[in-house]
Amino acid sequence: xxxxxxxxxxxxxxxxxxxxxxxxxxxxxxxxxxxxxxxxxxxxxxxxxxxxxxxxxxxxxxxxxxxxxxxxxxxxxxxxxxxxxxxxxxxxxxxxxxxxxxxxxxxxxxxxxxxxxxxxxxxxxxxxxxxxxxxxxxxxxxxxxxxxxxxxxxxxxxxxxxxxxxxxxxxxxxxxxxxxxxxxxxxxxxxxxxxxxxxxxxxxxxxxxxxxxxxxxxxxxxxxxxxxx
Numbered sequence: 001x002x003x004x005x006x007x008x009x010x011x012x013x014x015x016x017x018x019x020x021x022x023x024x025x026x027x028x029x030x031x032x033x034x035x036x037x038x039x040x041x042x043x044x045x046x047x048x049x050x051x052x053x054x055x056x057x058x059x060x061x062x063x064x065x066x067x068x069x070x071x072x073x074x075x076x077x078x079x080x081x082x083x084x085x086x087x088x089x090x091x092x093x094x095x096x097x098x099x100x101x102x103x104x105x106x107x108x109x110x111x112x113x114x115x116x117x118x119x120x121x122x123x124x125x126x127x128x129x130x131x132x133x134x135x136x137x138x139x140x141x142x143x144x145x146x147x148x149x150x151x152x153x154x155x156x157x158x159x160x161x162x163x164x165x166x167x168x169x170x171x172x173x174x175x176x177x178x179x180x181x182x183x184x185x186x187x188x189x190x191x192x193x194x195x196x197x198x199x200x201x202x203x204x205x206x207x208x209x210x211x212x213x214x215x216x217x218x219x220x221x222x223x224x225x226x227x228x229x
Contacts, residue, residue, distance in 0.1 A: 003068075003071055003076065003077050004077075004082055007064050007067065007068060008064075008082070009084075009085075009088045010088070013063075013064065013067070014064060015060045015061050015062075015063065015064060018060045018063065019056045019060050022052065022055060022056060022060070023056070026052050033045065033048055047201060050201040050202055051201060053202075054200075054201055054202070054203060057203075057205065058196075058203050065228070078121060080104075080117075080121070081102055081103050081104040082102070083100040083101060083102040083104075083107050084100065084101050084102065085098065085099070085100055086098055086099040086100075086101075103225045105131055106129060106130065106131045107129070107130050107131075108123050108124070108127040108128070108129055109127060109128055109130070110124065110126065110127050110128065111128075112126075114126065114127075144213050144214070144215055144224075145211070145213060145226075147178075147179055147180060147191070148178045148179060148191065149178065149179050149211060150176055150177065150178050150179075150211065151176065151177065151178075151179060151181055151192075151209050151210065151211040152171045152174040152175070152176045152209070152210045152211065153174060153175055153176065153177070153181060153192075153194055153207060153208060153209050153210075154171075154174045154175070154207065154208040155175070155194040155195040155196075155204065155207045155208075156195075156204075157197055157204040157205075157206075159206075160206075160208055164208055164210065169210070171210050174208075174210070177191060177192030178191040178192055179191045179192070180192075181193075181194055181209065182194055183195075183196055194207050
């Protein structure tokens, strides 16, 4: 619960709040760093600014997903998909509807403030259950894209605007390779390494990815979930 509290829904470790804390520290340290840089001649102000910019644009935006994956691998965070509330905390008028949404097929909930799950993860017998998604809640989810799936990608730092999203877009000149695609020290790029540009201090802002997915009868499903690392 504490991990979920701080890593989601405007929690302390969400990307926006991490970036805001770093930005405040950078603003506090900027003048002092200039004098230290002149004294020690180890890093220039420009390279220091570039390093902070890279943290804000490349490191922190994906850090939440990376950390949740690590917590799960150590048994510290469950595979259960937590619901999202239409409003997180605070007060509402008695006429205001409060909704919950989730990528899962079921939601257990209580109205008396008790936890809908008991220690160990089993459902609280006093909890209410709502199910949706068209089908038996016990049916396992179907997977259409797995690790090793081949993707087309463009990693040259160009701006492709929005035409690349269209079905008929010609991507024959793009590179291709199996996932995982990326770069980094946490398994990213284990299938295909993409380029971040000539400088690690000024990485490309965008890499484009396209692929085909074969779903024989999409009408059987109400939703599809794409999870990116």
